[in-house]
């Protein structure tokens with residue numbers, strides 16, 4: 006089997022040898038004369054992997070009444086047209102579609118595509134599986150989806166398919182960290198269209214559409230960035246696609262309609278105007294748009310004529326030719342002009358005074374969480390797979406989950422801006438992928454827990470339960486079960502595990518079979534979610550999980566006869582709840598004490614050790630969203646509140662405190678649709694706020710959109726400044742009512758100050774800091790000093806007129822409206838120490854331990870005799886601020902390993918410094934026998950000139966002395982191809 010695969014893989018390599026020229030080696034000639042304007046025609050298509058139609062509907066071209074286009078035809082007809090004339094060029098992005106085309110074609114067709122890539126007529130741009138969103142996507146997700154696309158290109162087409170430019174032409178705002186990662190992927194430039202309208206206007210005026218983006222003060226990375234003036238569409242009058250209405254070029258005077266002079270005149274006027282916005286004599290015209298070129302002939306027939314007549318008739322002032330983005334970049338770099346630099350990012354994006362695209366930071370909150378969680382699951386699986394089966398190569402067992410998690414990073418998926426049916430399809434793909442993943446998990450755990458011949462029983466099938474909704478098939482069906490907790494993080498983690506329980510009593514045994522302390526508490530069940538299937542009890546026990554590993558605990562619960570009685574008990578629970586008298590009350594977990602006012606709201610915070618007390622108010626409010634009839638409505642993309650003051654969800658909250666030795670919970674109900682559990686593990690300083698919001702009420706007539714926020718108020722004098730993360734990595738300083746690169750106009754005082762919060766937001770003064778971590782991306786801000794707010798959920802009843810043509814009115818499971826639950830984690834900190842732990846906590850939250858349940862059919866002692874109940878992939882520990890971002894099998898005994906330093910220099914003086922990581926003997930199931938440093942996408946060796954001195958030295962050491970020391974400086978992220986040998 007394996008040998009066969011190898012032969013197939015070799016075929017294309019033979020073919021690469023005969024490669025003529027890659028696109029960037031086959032650039033058209035241009036004029037060096039400064040008086041001549043060079044016009045690079047970029048033939049391209051922008052193909053969303055799902056939006057109004059699902060990705061596969063777009064590929065096949067089905068559901069024609071929605072949009073009569075099909076991506077398969079684009080590939081078919083572009084190939085036909087390119088073969089007719091070697092001067093023609095085309096640039097393809099979106100590897101997810103390229104893959105679909107390849108797997109549906111015959112070898113002959115595939116070969117035609119290969120040939121056009123090898124001769125430089127086709128350039129691959131971007132190269133990610135999708136053009137990912139840059140606000141809601143976490144950097145780990147970005148690295149994965151880009152890596153997945155680049156790897157496919159590399160495996161299928163080799164050198165000439167390596168994209169040279171990053172292509173993000175549609176995403177709704179651009180992050181600094183994404184641009185930073187682009188330079189680590191080895192891109193020469195980054196292009197996009199969307200930018201705040203005031204910044205765009207200013208750049209056009211100042212000839213700054215092309216600029217150098219300085220993307221990391223630590224890594225000193227920078228990338229040439231180009232923004233398009235006219236979206237990513239052809240000039241007005243020159244759209245020759247089947248779906249356009251512009252006239253073709255009619256060039257025979259024998260016939261009616263001759264329009265060559267008119268077309269040439271109009272074209273020259275247009276390009277000369279474009280030139281006024283540039284510092285050099287090159288412009289790039291994007292000849293294409295969404296799903297264009299389903300009949301490439303209409304395009305190329307007319308562009309051939311356009312080129313011919315403009316070059317003939319424009320008096321040699323303009324030179325037009327087919328080109329590609331990398332050829333444009335080459336030409337611009339050779340022009341020797343000076344570019345300005347930029348250090349801020351491009352959020353928020355606005356298309357007009359009242360159209361701020363900040364709603365999508367929160368839109369579809371449960372889907373955003375499902376993506377985050379599924380991605381984290383994939384990372385766990387890939388890491389454990391590397392420990393269990395490094396010799397199996399990339400055998401496709403995780404391919405469905407890899408494809409699905411990459412797909413949903415698309416800028417109409419994770420953003421929540423696709424139609425409901427399309428979003429349902431994304432969730433379905435994730436679920437199919439996770440199903441395949443869980444089958445693999447069974448095989449992995451089986452392998453890693455096997456004790457040679459003493460293992461005779463089958464490992465129970467591992468099942469995932471919805472702990473967020475307190476439901477669990479396994480614990481409902483089976484009195485005795487295993488709870489296996491996994492840790493994909495590079496440091497050990499200790500957690501109080503909560504398991505849904507359908508019995509009143511249970512005993513818990515640890516990995517050695519010793520009974521440990523556990524407690525059972527009543528679940529917090531409100532009527533927001535359907536009660537059917539939900540467990541009346543929750544079991545709590547403390548667990549420690551080793552790095553890159555797992556541990557199995559055993560639960561023996563009571564008898565099933567309990568169940569019926571408990572159901573009745575359970576129903577009356579909410580009634581009794583309401584009768585509770587709320588009064589000023591305190592709750593302490595040993596490390597901190599929280600005080601609640603007589604209305605049931607959190608009021609203050611006291612650090613037990615330092616006796617520091619701070620006001621800390623927390624409340625739920627909502628903005629009314631703008632409906633129609635008042636200009637821009639609020640919707641899936643846009644957040645436009647009606648007015649600036651949010652409305653409180655309630656004036657009072659019921660409150661109940663549930664305390665065990667391990668944990669204290671303060672359970673609050675604010676209204677029929679908002680409730681919360683404030684949870685503190687004993688003696689820890691991190692406070693969890695688990696919110697449950699929904700169904701958001703909808704009035705029967707003229708419903709009003711609602712944008713629900715949680716708001717924290719303390720006494721930190723933040724002075725108009727707050728900090729938000731960029732894709733979960735570097736922090737960005739935000740100043741209220743201010744923009745670094747244009748003059749801020751206060752047309753939308755709330756929405757214009759919203760930023761994407763991928764993992765955290767904080768405010769600080771000299772004495773202290775308040776940080777809130779999120780478990781998914783949300784919009785957030787600090788609209789007043791001392792305050793932080795995060796938007797957790799939203800429901801809108803009008804379309805916001807940016808194309809999705811559907812209101813963001815999620816029905817949820819019951820049709821009454823979507824209920825979402827999630828967590829914020831709050832940290833009060835003093836001094837430098839808090840700054841460092843912030844980054845560590847963000848990692849721990851991202852790597853939240855994953856839990857599976859299995860029915861237990863053998864006695865515990867027998868299980869322990871037969872199976873290992875604990876595993877760690879790390880043989881030695883890693884420094885606290887070094888993380889293994891990825892570990893993944895790519896070929897037989899070949900892994901991709903990515904290491905990262907999680908701190909920025911700005912984080913702290915003590916710990917933000919270079920650390921040498923020794924790869925020797927680091928892992929428990931294999932040894933690394935060689936390592937080679939690659940670019941972030943793992944598709945190219947680091948050229949010595951690209952690598953900074955520290956990594957340059959690391960490579961030398963690796964190859965010369967077999968000393969596996971890797972120097973990691975703050976914010977470093979290093980990728981290695983490592984060859985491993987299993988330890989027996």
Ligand SMILES: *[C@@H]1O[C@H](CO)[C@@H](O)[C@H](O)[C@H]1NC(C)=O
Pocket residue numbers: 269270273318319320
């Ligand atoms: C080229 O020059 C001629 C003569 O000066 C002029 O009439 C014509 O408009 C010019 N064409 C363009 C496209 O500028």
Ligand SMILES: *[C@@H]1O[C@H](CO)[C@@H](O)[C@H](O)[C@H]1NC(C)=O
Pocket residue numbers: 371374375378471473474534824825826827
């Ligand atoms: C609970 O988690 C599951 C899986 O991630 C998700 O599908 C579901 O929407 C979540 N429930 C709520 C109420 O948020």
